[in-house]
Amino acid sequence: MTADPALFDRFAADYDRFVSLQPGQHTHWLTGLGLSGERAIDVGCGSGHAVERLADDFQxxxxxxxxxxxxxxxxxTRAxxxxxxxxxxxxxxxxxxFDLVYSHTMMHHLPDYRAGLEQLRSLVRPGGTVAVVDNVSDLYPTPPRWIYTEGALRGFPAEVRRIxxxxxxxxxxxxxxxxxLAHLASDSYLSRDQFRLVYDEVFPGARYDDLGFALAMSWTDERAD
Structure with a gap:
C-alpha cells in the first residue's frame, strides 16, 4: 500500500490522536454520500476512524x-x-x-497509482460504489515544509479556541x-487536472468534489448483478 510499510509505524499513536482532534475531516464527505449496504472496505484505514463510522451503515x-x-x-479502540x-x-x-470501496489519502503512497485504482475497482460489486479522497497540489507535487508549518502557526489561535x-x-x-515532516516530504501529489485525467480513465462518468486540500471521487458500478 506504500513503498515503506513502516511509514506510519514511527508515529502511530500521535497520528491517531492528531486525527481524533479533527472529527469529521476523514468522514464528513463520505457520510454525505448517504451510502449503506451489506459490505464495505476502507483501504488504508489507519487507526480505524472511518471504519468505525461506516459500522453504522453497513453490516x-x-x-x-x-x-x-x-x-x-x-x-x-474502535472495535x-x-x-x-x-x-x-x-x-x-x-x-x-463490496457495496462500498473507500480510501482516504492513501493513493499517493502507491508506487503505481493507476494500478491501485484498478485494484480498488476490482473489489466493488455490480451496483456498488468506489469512493476515494486523495491529496492534490497544483503548485508543488511535493509541497515544501514551510507550507505546512506556516499554516499550522497561522491556524493555532483558532485551534486553541476550538479544542x-x-x-x-x-x-x-x-x-x-x-x-x-519527513513523511510529508516523501509525498508526491497529483494536480487537480492529473487527478481527473487518471480517474476518468478508470472510472468513466465519475463525480468529483473539491475539498480544498484534496479531491474526492465517487463512482457507481452500473453493471447488472
Missing part, C-alpha cells in the same frame, strides 16, 4: 492497512462486532463484492515534528 466493514501499529490501535481489521497490502486482497490550549499545542508540535 460488515473491513479495514486494511500495512501498518501493524495502526491496526493494533484500531482493534484496541465492534461487525468490524474486522487486517494488516494487508491492497494488491494482495482476494476479497471482492483548547493543551490539545492545540499537541497538534502544533505534531505539525513541526521531524517524523511527520
Amino acid at each position: 460488515y466493514v473491513l479495514g486494511v492497512d500495512l501498518s501493524g501499529p495502526m491496526i493494533e490501535i484500531a482493534r484496541a 465492534r462486532p461487525n468490524l474486522e481489521y487486517r494488516v494487508a497490502d491492497v494488491f494482495a486482497l482476494a476479497d471482492d463484492g 483548547g490550549l493543551r490539545a492545540a499545542w499537541f497538534q502544533l508540535r505534531f505539525w513541526f515534528s521531524e517524523p511527520w
